[in-house]
Amino acid sequence: MTSARRLTYIDWARGIAVLIMIEAHTLDAWTRAADRRGVWFGDASILGGFAAPMFLWLAGVGVAMSAARTYERTGSRSSAADSIARRGLEIFILAFLFRLQAFILSPGAHPVTLFRVDILNVMGPAIVATGIVWACGTTAAVRVLALGVAATFIAMITPVIRQMAAIDALPAWIQWYLRPTGDHTTFTGLPWAGFVFAGGAVGVLIAEMRDERLERRLQIALALTGAALIALGFYTAAQPSIYRASSFWTSSPTWFCIRTGILMLALAGLYLFETMLARAGVALRPLARMGQSSLFVYWIHVELVYGYASWWWHRRLPLWGTALAYAAFCTLIYGAVRLRDRIVDARRTRAQRAGPTRQIVTA
Numbered sequence: 001m002t003s004a005r006r007l008t009y010i011d012w013a014r015g016i017a018v019l020i021m022i023e024a025h026t027l028d029a030w031t032r033a034a035d036r037r038g039v040w041f042g043d044a045s046i047l048g049g050f051a052a053p054m055f056l057w058l059a060g061v062g063v064a065m066s067a068a069r070t071y072e073r074t075g076s077r078s079s080a081a082d083s084i085a086r087r088g089l090e091i092f093i094l095a096f097l098f099r100l101q102a103f104i105l106s107p108g109a110h111p112v113t114l115f116r117v118d119i120l121n122v123m124g125p126a127i128v129a130t131g132i133v134w135a136c137g138t139t140a141a142v143r144v145l146a147l148g149v150a151a152t153f154i155a156m157i158t159p160v161i162r163q164m165a166a167i168d169a170l171p172a173w174i175q176w177y178l179r180p181t182g183d184h185t186t187f188t189g190l191p192w193a194g195f196v197f198a199g200g201a202v203g204v205l206i207a208e209m210r211d212e213r214l215e216r217r218l219q220i221a222l223a224l225t226g227a228a229l230i231a232l233g234f235y236t237a238a239q240p241s242i243y244r245a246s247s248f249w250t251s252s253p254t255w256f257c258i259r260t261g262i263l264m265l266a267l268a269g270l271y272l273f274e275t276m277l278a279r280a281g282v283a284l285r286p287l288a289r290m291g292q293s294s295l296f297v298y299w300i301h302v303e304l305v306y307g308y309a310s311w312w313w314h315r316r317l318p319l320w321g322t323a324l325a326y327a328a329f330c331t332l333i334y335g336a337v338r339l340r341d342r343i344v345d346a347r348r349t350r351a352q353r354a355g356p357t358r359q360i361v362t363a
Contacts, residue, residue: 013291023047030313055119068080080134095121112184117188130200134147134200147198157190162190300333
């Protein structure tokens, strides 16, 4: 399995996803209406749109790698799948706790927002499903194929599901997970869960790499595959649609294909960048630390951006003001991450020092 050092680029990818996520939210929450029609705002919005697929895709990468480590340690596929399923269920529960926090802290919140489908609501079940698919495969090749087929199927079926009249007969809370329903859905299971499966396929491949030479070849293959997916996506987007109704920016498999290709190409680029910096003895520890604390950052930053803490300048800043505020806010969040890490380290140190004493008393 790949060494911990060479996996720093994955933490970097998560860190970049964190920065893009904060950019997307501050741009949406703080920019005034007069600056929302320009080219710069549009381009920044497109960039911000990559935060969610990055998080979901990297969650899939992490699922597969974690499952491989557990399997290597225990020799049991069921144990590996159980550990992944527990993690997915934890995230799903955290989704509702997060909505409860938002209900308490956000101005004018309505009780129905407690059940709004957000990214954690999608990520949790998708992680569970990815872990199950991983466990069903007996070899790495079978797992990659199964996860890739699942991602493709989800992307292809999304426009069909969104137009099915039969969905109307389902309970409302299930509909929210299948297609956009006003304020009840920030994300939907389709197609967003597909990114977790797609990331899982890549994670299986990375987990199989036993030395630097093989991993370098894999990253080259991922870059070439990513470029091919981008080209395929743009080519198919220019052709007549095979669906009765489909939107390029939301439900189209072509945009899913393009985004997945960009993510694969970006990860390969980060691997190359990390290799070059490692040879020079340079490490981007702040970026890696942000990536390692992605869930913590997500948890604390949303209410700071949309809640009472920043209500005074909510949708009042010019675009350049939002940019400056974004930089200051990222610095603040990084400080919060460092403070959290210090508190955790201090508690761990106290527990380790107290351990021997407790053993003596018990004896």
